């Protein structure tokens with residue numbers, strides 16, 4: 001077990017804490033699950049960790065838009081500590097509702113500094129909640145620490161508000177040119193980014209599924225890598241077993257391994 005410590009914020013309608021903790025632990029870290037209210041009562045706890053995870057779920061019932069209330073609670077109760085955490089070079093991952101929260105908080109992509117919202121995750125173009133597997137193409141030129149060395153990633157999505165929209169054309173260009181785009185929804189055969197539904201489940205601009213800040217250490221994505229930690233999570237695992245392509249572990253683990261390895265080499 002490495003000395004890397006991951007903090008998973010729980011409570012208030014979030015619901016992916018167990019699988020996210022299992023993923024970090026399988027990658028060699030120790031994972032603590034702390035209720036947001038407990039963290040807000042003692043905000044000094046945050047500095048004891050190397051990796052922070054904002055997880056998936058339905059925080060505050062998605063009222064006022066997914067992630068909005070949670071982002072406000074954090075902005076008003078943990079702002080300085082979060083800024084210090086980021087400035088000290090530590091890692092943050094936001095998955096689904098966590099990504100929505102991070103964009104509302106303005107800690108990703110943070111093109112013009114922290115705590116300015118620059119992108120939004122809007123209602124899916126199809127108008128409904130979607131729950132299906134997608135293929136992600138990794139932008140290998142991105143500085144993202146979490147996606148290093150990965151080329152293609154099959155993962156599930158489950159969200160109603162996942163359409164990434166930049167606040168204006170200039171922001172979209174800056175995202176593209178600054179290496180902030182790390183994941184795109186792709187056609188599973190050609191691995192080319194696509195706007196086509198349901199391969200692109202929400203209509204995200206430029207097929208964007210995940211982005212990072214300029215350091216590559218603050219990362220958010222709509223799909224759920226923590227839901228592919230066992231090879232048997234994949235809907236086609238029996239076929240994969242027959243044709244010899246069943247991986248040894250779920251491919252989502254690569255994201256957590258990258259995080260733990262980076263923290264081990266840079267932060268301990």
Ligand SMILES: NC(=O)CC[C@H](N)C(=O)O
Pocket residue numbers: 055056057058059062066095096097098129158159160161162
């Ligand atoms: N799985 C999730 O985290 C869902 C996020 C959010 N509640 C949505 O539906 O968009």
